[in-house]
Amino acid sequence: MREKKNIKLDIVNLLDEIQNGKYSNIQMNYYFSQNEYSKKEREFITNIINVTLKNLIFVDYILGQTVRNIQKRKIKQLLRISVAQILFMDSDNAGVVYEAGEISKIINKHQTGFVNATLQAIIKNKEEIINAIPEDKKEGIVNSYPQWFVNKLKTDYPDDYLAMMKAYKERSYLSVRYNSKKLSKEDFEKILSEIKSEVLFSADEVHYLSNGNILTTEEYKRGDIIIQDASSYIAVKNLDVSEKDTVLDACAAPGGKSLVILQTFSPKLLLATDIHEHKIEVMKKMKERYGYDNFEIKLNDAANIENLNMKFDRILLDVPCSGLGVLRKKPEKIYNLTSDDIKNLKKLQKKIFDSAYSCLNDDGIILYSTCTFTENENTNNLKYFLEKYDDLKVVEIEVPENVIISKDEFGGTYISYKNQYLDGFYIAKLKKAKK
Template sequence: MNIKERIIDVFSHYEAGKYSNIALNDYFRENPNLPIKEKSFITEVFYGMIRKQMFLEYVLRTYTKKIEYPWLKNLLRLSLYQGLFMDSDEKGVVWEAVELTKNKYDKKVANFVNGVLRKIFREKNEIFNSLLNKKEYLLYSYPKWFYNKIKSDYPKNFKEILKTLKETPYLSIRINKLKYTEKEFLNLLNKLNIKILKQVDFVYYLSDGKILNTDEFKSGKLTVQDASSYIAAKNLNANKDDRILDACSAPGGKSMVIAESMNNTGEIISLDIHEHKIKLIKNNAENMGIKNVYPILHDARKINELNGEFDKILVDAPCSGFGVIRKKPEAIYNKTISNVEELARLQLDILNSASKKLKKGGILVYSTCTITKEENTANIRKFLETHSNFSVVETDIPKNVNFIKDKYNGINIFDNFLDAFYIIKLKKNS
């Protein structure tokens, strides 16, 4: 099967309702003998088609009438993505699209494909310029409401933020210090000829994903985790024998960071509302040699019903997930501002509940993997207005991480490598 036919096949499963990562992982599992270069190309183009989905749809609507065949429409999307956003030879892209069409349909359809692609590539500068002046949200491939929201929330640098969220993500690996050393990890990278693109403490952004196939990864010496997630957990500054609550913990990555920093001492209560996620946390802890994490099935809105108080609490709240669009590009297409407002209310409920179980002098870290003011700064404003016994303390951010501070000194991470995150550190005063 031609590699572009494979991409169209995967994309059809995505269109049928599968999450992008599941569609791609299922396809690779069903086709285990694909060369690494082919897998990389399929991954790049498949996710690229989703990231630029609104733009590609607009261009096709502009230059064609109704396209009867879904397969043909996806071939055109794929070809346009290659020709407009990748370093591909446009003539070669057109030729291959025409040949594939001939094999599947007839010469008339092939001529249609040839004419559409050649005209679009010839007029591509006019297309980009017209959108820049009139419908810039389509140029970035965002819903209009989201484009306007980010423009309103971050007027000085909204274009940079929108662009960054659509970039290809890098694989980030964290060392499990209970099982593995940095020296051993660096030796492994050298052996596999993998380059470090960026390092944030013990999180490494890598040039290649083949490390996921190693015994070191499978045995829990290494784990996939973004540095933003790591920084949120690290800011608890967990001490030996602390009693800590991870309020919304699944799949458990932050709990593991806290556990490692405590060297398996103390107690970490990890909550989640879904039973299958509790099992996931347990499995991750066992694989990584973690012994001080105790997963509990519990609604984070009812933390005040738990026994005892906690020295420190992490509230990594359920959110709209707009900070991880690079990894889950379809997330932007199925949410509205009403979803954001609903989530903001849930987050504040969880934060209010958690505050009741924090000891005096204790630290509470609030974080989200999103960027809307409603879910971040506005929630902190509402919380501080009704909790005069809480104050903001300085968040520790590594020097090589780019961020913006809000009016409460909350941190908005906007970095070309890291997920976009909001993190703020609160102290309960006596």
């Protein structure tokens, strides 16, 4: 087993890569695939990264009240994870300071005194610093959300905003479904028993597990067990695809929802498109793996579906969005988001929907979904769709009884923050009238 100080150095490097644009869950999985960490080491890395990212604004505030300038980027990451341990983890503070000093010698030996002095000052003064946070900024700083976002959430959800902020800082859980054409329920339960995993919660065909041991199984490696969140699965199930339908998954990458369509229904044709060439290549590999003859993949901008020169009976629009509903999995997203981003996304979402409508057959269905909870991207968009297209009608969706939802005034469905396990999601099913 490698020395713990080198694991801590890996954590510093990992946090630095996430801060430079990598998704935390993807990058952690990459590190785990490239290094022979023990289960305990993987848990240690995951815990520190998640605690640091979910509390980054608070951590940076404490640092900012202690030192004026941290010149070395990786020293800043080292201080961040050390402060997160001091504030939020059951750590021995003296041990945290010692370990940070040892790692600083590897990163930049001239910074060791600075690291030690900074952490000692924080341990001594943290309560005074916290008590002095201005009241008008306290909710944002303590819960680690940008102030513009706190203000926005207060407007959209005046009664629930604080509970929502706290809920999306909770831990996430790995969720999977199994291909029932390949595995039986008994097969799945036997696998879980052998790898010492428990089902914590199930919604329809998706199961939330107590650990990630399923990722080491042959069944997962050959694609019979698939990572899936129940929210996106519920959305796709409500497409109600028949064997005669031509279906479009317009923003399809990385392909998980396309796979649900193929494994749940038997469409005449499923066409999956995406604007990014590298993501198209990922989906092509998925097609090779599963071998569906009724599955085609094309490079296309979802804002220009007309370029496909086709009409569709069912269109899945899981549109680009702010992604706030997946903050439990990707806590870093909130720190790079601005209010202008949401305005621009709303415009793009409208453009994609307009294009989809023009390519929808009479009596066809558009399933509009996002993994976010802002009214601008959801309820306000649905209002726009219904006002612009008077031949569209919202159709009620089916949701498992154990999933908590709320409805907006136009019939759209929010997968609530009150669900401990599911991603936050919005689903609107719209049917085009026959002429």
